[in-house]
Amino acid sequence: MELVNTKDGFNFKILKDKTLAVAAGVDGVFYCPFCYSQTSETEAKCASCGKNFPELIYYHGDDDTWIASGNESN
Ligand SMILES: [Zn+2]
Helix, strand or coil, X not given: CEEECCCCCEEEEECCCXXXXXXXXXXXXXXXXXXXXXXXXXXXXXXXXXXXXXXXXXXXXXXXXXXXXXXXXX
């Protein structure tokens, strides 16, 4: 599990087996949820920061953070 930074103008989008960032109002263009480099939904990890894309990103209300899970490398 890893903390994720939100970015103005971006939302998280859950795909079949991963969660990526998308720009609000723009469909079909995906970004790494960690570094916000543009990526493709067919990639398993970010070519820019090298992190695996998480299965899920969820909001943790107790301390107002977003958590990525399922991105641990084997
Ligand atoms: Zn990245």
